[in-house]
Amino acid sequence: MALLTEQEKIAAVGSIRPIRSRNFALTVPALLLLVVFFILPVVSLLLRSVMEPEPGLQNYQALLGSTTYLKIFLNTFSVSALVTAVTLAIGFPVAWALAIMPKRWASIVFAVLLLSMWTNLLTRTYAWMVLLQRTGIINKTLMGLGLISEPLPLVNNLVGVTIGMTYIMLPFIILPLYGVIRKIDPAILQAAALCGATRWQALSRILIPLAAPGMVSGALMVFVMSLGYFVTPALLGGTANMMLAELIAQFVQSLVNWGMGGAAALVLLVVTLALYAVQLKLFGTARMEGR
Amino acid sequence: MTFLQIRGLRKDYGIVTAVRDVNLTVERGEFMTFLGPSGSGKSTTLYILAGFENPTAGDILLNGDSLISTPSHKRNIGMVFQRYTLFPHLSVGENIAFPLKVRRLPKAEIDAKVAKMLKLVRLEGFEDRKPAQMSGGQQQRVALARALAYDPPVLLMDEPLSALDKKLREEIQHEIRRIHQETEVTILYVTHDQEEALRLSDRIAVFSKGVIDQIGTGPELYANPATRFVAEFVGDSDFVDCRVLSAQNGRADIAVGSSLTIRGVPMHGRAAAGGAAALMLRPERLSLARGSVGQGSANLAATVTDITFLGSNIHVAAAAETGEALSVRLPFGHEAASSLSRGDTVSLGFDPASAHVFSA
Ligand SMILES: Nc1ncnc2c1ncn2[C@@H]1O[C@H](COP(=O)(O)OP(=O)(O)OP(=O)(O)O)[C@@H](O)[C@H]1O
Ligand SMILES: [Mg+2]
Numbered sequence: 001m002a003l004l005t006e007q008e009k010i011a012a013v014g015s016i017r018p019i020r021s022r023n024f025a026l027t028v029p030a031l032l033l034l035v036v037f038f039i040l041p042v043v044s045l046l047l048r049s050v051m052e053p054e055p056g057l058q059n060y061q062a063l064l065g066s067t068t069y070l071k072i073f074l075n076t077f078s079v080s081a082l083v084t085a086v087t088l089a090i091g092f093p094v095a096w097a098l099a100i101m102p103k104r105w106a107s108i109v110f111a112v113l114l115l116s117m118w119t120n121l122l123t124r125t126y127a128w129m130v131l132l133q134r135t136g137i138i139n140k141t142l143m144g145l146g147l148i149s150e151p152l153p154l155v156n157n158l159v160g161v162t163i164g165m166t167y168i169m170l171p172f173i174i175l176p177l178y179g180v181i182r183k184i185d186p187a188i189l190q191a192a193a194l195c196g197a198t199r200w201q202a203l204s205r206i207l208i209p210l211a212a213p214g215m216v217s218g219a220l221m222v223f224v225m226s227l228g229y230f231v232t233p234a235l236l237g238g239t240a241n242m243m244l245a246e247l248i249a250q251f252v253q254s255l256v257n258w259g260m261g262g263a264a265a266l267v268l269l270v271v272t273l274a275l276y277a278v279q280l281k282l283f284g285t286a287r288m289e290g291r
Numbered sequence: 292m293t294f295l296q297i298r299g300l301r302k303d304y305g306i307v308t309a310v311r312d313v314n315l316t317v318e319r320g321e322f323m324t325f326l327g328p329s330g331s332g333k334s335t336t337l338y339i340l341a342g343f344e345n346p347t348a349g350d351i352l353l354n355g356d357s358l359i360s361t362p363s364h365k366r367n368i369g370m371v372f373q374r375y376t377l378f379p380h381l382s383v384g385e386n387i388a389f390p391l392k393v394r395r396l397p398k399a400e401i402d403a404k405v406a407k408m409l410k411l412v413r414l415e416g417f418e419d420r421k422p423a424q425m426s427g428g429q430q431q432r433v434a435l436a437r438a439l440a441y442d443p444p445v446l447l448m449d450e451p452l453s454a455l456d457k458k459l460r461e462e463i464q465h466e467i468r469r470i471h472q473e474t475e476v477t478i479l480y481v482t483h484d485q486e487e488a489l490r491l492s493d494r495i496a497v498f499s500k501g502v503i504d505q506i507g508t509g510p511e512l513y514a515n516p517a518t519r520f521v522a523e524f525v526g527d528s529d530f531v532d533c534r535v536l537s538a539q540n541g542r543a544d545i546a547v548g549s550s551l552t553i554r555g556v557p558m559h560g561r562a563a564a565g566g567a568a569a570l571m572l573r574p575e576r577l578s579l580a581r582g583s584v585g586q587g588s589a590n591l592a593a594t595v596t597d598i599t600f601l602g603s604n605i606h607v608a609a610a611a612e613t614g615e616a617l618s619v620r621l622p623f624g625h626e627a628a629s630s631l632s633r634g635d636t637v638s639l640g641f642d643p644a645s646a647h648v649f650s651a
Contacts, residue, residue: 190343191376191434193363195390196441205389209380 042269049262059263069247073267076244079158079233080226083165084219087173090166091218092211095177100186113171121168125235128164129155132236160236161243165226172225173218180214181207213283220279224272244268292355294319294477295445300349302335309335310501313349317479319444322471324480326488326524327498333481336498337447340479342366353444369438369476370447373454375430377422383433384409384418390441408436411470428459432466439474448480452487464490485525497521517559519649522571529572529617531591533648535562543648545570548613553589556643562650571647575620578640579607581627589646591639593617598631609637 049059063069098106116124131137132154139151154160184207192202208215230245237243244264251261293316300313310332317323325333338344340351342363351358358366377386387408391401409415412432422430431451438446448467452460468491471478482488488495489509496506497520505517509525516522519530533545536552543558547570562568593609596616600606605628607619619639621628631637 185374185376187372187374187376188378190341190363191370191372191437192378192389193343194341194366194368194370195393195437196364196367197389197393198364201393205393206378210378 042266045258045262045265047262048258049260049266052257052259052262059259060267063260063263063267069264072242072244072247075241076227079161079165079241079243080223082158082162083169083226084223086162086166087169087222088215088219091170091173091177092215094170095174095181095214096207098174098178099181099184113174116167117171121231124168125164125232128160128167129235132160132163155236156238158237158241160238161233161241164232164236165229168232169222169225172221173215176214176218176221177211180211184210216279216283220275224275227272228268293352294321294354296352297336297340298350298352300336300339300351301347302332302339302344303347308501310498312502315496315503315506317477320475320477322478322480322491322493324482324488324492324495325498326482326485326495328483328524331498332501333483333498334449337370337449337479337481340445341368341370341447367441367443368445368447369441369443370449371431371434371438371451373450375422375427375434375454377430377433377437379422381422382418383414383420383422383425386422386433387418387437387440390437394441404440408440411439411473412436412466427455428463431455431463435467435470439470439476442476444477446476446478448478450481450483453482453484460487467491489525495525497524499524514645515557516571516647519559519569519571522647522649527574527618527620529574529577529615531570531572531611531615531617532613533568533570535564535566535568535648535650537564538562543568545648547591551591553643553646556646556648558648558650560650562648567651569649569651571649572617572639572641573645574606574618575604576641576645577617577619579619579621579625579627580638580640581631582636582638589641589643591617591641593637593639595631595633595635595637597633598628607631607637609639 050057052059098109101109129136133139134151134153134155136154138154139148142148143151154163188210189202189206192206197205228245229243230249233241233243234246234249237246245268248261248264248268251257251264295317297313297315301311302309313332313336315323325336327333335344339346340358342358342361346359377383378389381389384405387405388401391404396404405418406415409418412435414429414432414436417425417429417433422433425433434451452463455463464487467478470476471491480488480491492509494506494508495512497504497512499518499520505512505521507515512521512525516525522528531547533547533553535558536544536546538544538558541558542555543562544552544554545556545568546552553570556570558568592612595607595609597608598605599608600623603623605621605623605625607621607628609617609619611617617639627637
């Protein structure tokens with residue numbers, strides 16, 4: 001159940017485009033689909049969050065007024081931010097390398113990326129569990145090499161969550177970044193070099209600003225997807241750093257408290273939409289050359 | 292000391308040799324153009340100078356010091372590219388300031404220099420525009436300003452005007468000439484347009500298939516082409532098949548067709564007596580007379596195939612007795628040309644000393 005919604009969300013987020021079609025009739029089936037499968041559940045959640053167990057805003061008060069829940073919010077945001085930062089830090093050089101490497105090699109790397117995306121999420125997360133656990137390959141290798149004497153705690157904590165989620169999020173940042181970097185004429189970087197810019201200056205003053213729209217949209221997508229992530233934090237994380245999706249699951253499944261669960265889900269939705277609004281405002285309509 | 296010296300330069304890409312045996316010296320302040328057809332190795336040579344490519348062999352000396360191991364960003368060389376390479380996210384002023392900012396010059400100095408450069412390329416008042424808001428010609432002028440802002444000893448230009456239309460191209464050629472005179476910067480310029488090369492350059496290096504065929508001033512190349520390729524590429528030319536009868540001291544006696552013998556034609560390349568060769572004539576140095584002139588003098592018999600009026604001159608196309616298509620350029624008002632019509636037999640005369648023979 002949770003798996004399916006993850007995948008659906010990925011697909012939906014990836015395909016948001018401004019509607020250009022003049023023929024409104026053609027959009028009716030899609031709009032209907034949206035109403036039935038998205039708007040209706042959201043509205044029903046909203047209703048339940050303000051109606052159960054009795055009408056009023058007490059669910060939101062409880063949620064936003066308790067330090068336990070606020071901690072979970074905070075943790076959700078900081079884990080998402082951390083994952084986004086690590087994903088960007090790894091994804092940028094990878095996207096750059098992909099953009100400049102010979103086409104044939106790049107398509108092999110892409111095949112690997114896509115293959116990993118198409119592999120079942122649960123399988124991939126369990127694979128990381130096997131790799132990261134106390135007796136896993138990573139700890140065994142490090143101990144075998146004599147680099148450590150005790151197994152490192154790599155799972156059931158922040159490290160495990162970050163590794164597992166970064167791995168899953170990487171394609172979502174590499175693909176948009178690859179798109180923008182590939183459009184940058186290499187001659188522009190050659191010009192920068194002849195102007196006297198070191199590699200670092202060319203990167204920070206030319207390449208990164210030119211890649212910024214791709215970085216922002218990729219980072220935002222990763223951040224938002226991370227906010228609502230369930231499987232990986234549940235399997236690789238510890239109890240100390242619970243994330244919002246786990247809380248919602250707990251409300252609904254263990255406590256059968258739809259009111260609280262709905263309130264938490266709506267807070268998440270509002271934050272997500274606000275972030276998209278910010279991105280659209282910054283990079284949506286304005287062209288980077290045109291201002 | 293020689294200002295810029297290129298010695299035995301060679302670049303291989305796998306089994307392809309892009310350039311080889313490039314030897315060249317450039318004086319300070321000179322305008323040197325690399326002229327040649329597509330794929331002849333002009334850009335490769337320029338890119339090695341810029342430090343984007345490492346040569347397979349050879350060396351580049353600037354004021355006696357080798358540049359080869361210096362990375363691009365430390366060479367202090369300016370370059371204007373064929374494609375538009377302004378930084379799209381920076382304004383015109385910021386683009387010109389970029390090389391000065393990475394050199395960490397004080398702000399006042401940068402501002403003064405940017406203003407000076409905008410004045411040099413006549414774009415005062417454009418500093419706040421983004422590159423996308425400028426025309427192609429304006430963008431290349433900004434690129435020129437950016438490349439000159441740090442007073443480079445050498446400016447490289449790789450077909451900077453090839454994306455512009457003819458009129459704009461001529462306008463900016465004038466600008467480039469003026470800027471060259473004002474700044475006295477040494478320029479290495481790449482083009483495949485002979486007119487552009489002749490108009491701009493002090494000297495021209497003619498590239499063909501990865502080697503330099505000849506280096507010289509425009510008039511030198513035109514009057515004394517070293518190879519058939521240079522003769523074809525610089526100016527218009529007519530070629531007639533011939534046979535070398537004897538050759539010595541750079542002059543040859545040749546036979547054209549069965550009946551015509553011409554003595555003392557400047558000879559290029561080696562040819563044994565009896566070997567096949569090509570006689571090269573310049574269309575505007577041919578004289579035209581109606582009918583046939585007596586045998587033995589330097590006269591080719593030909594039949595007129597077409598006559599075109601081109602304003603200040605008249606272009607006559609003719610077929611030589613031996614079959615080659617020839618063109619003749621006559622001044623407007625030329626007596627014989629006025630009554631000429633297709634199919635007429637004419638005699639084309641030339642001075643053997645101004646003709647050339649290239650061994651086949
Ligand atoms: N990176 C490369 N890899 C393989 N071959 C190359 C490479 N760059 C250039 N060449 C080859 O080297 C030769 C010279 O190329 P170069 O770009 O110097 O020509 P050019 O004179 O500048 O031509 P154009 O007028 O088309 O720009 C060509 O045959 C080209 O195919
Ligand atoms: Mg070129």
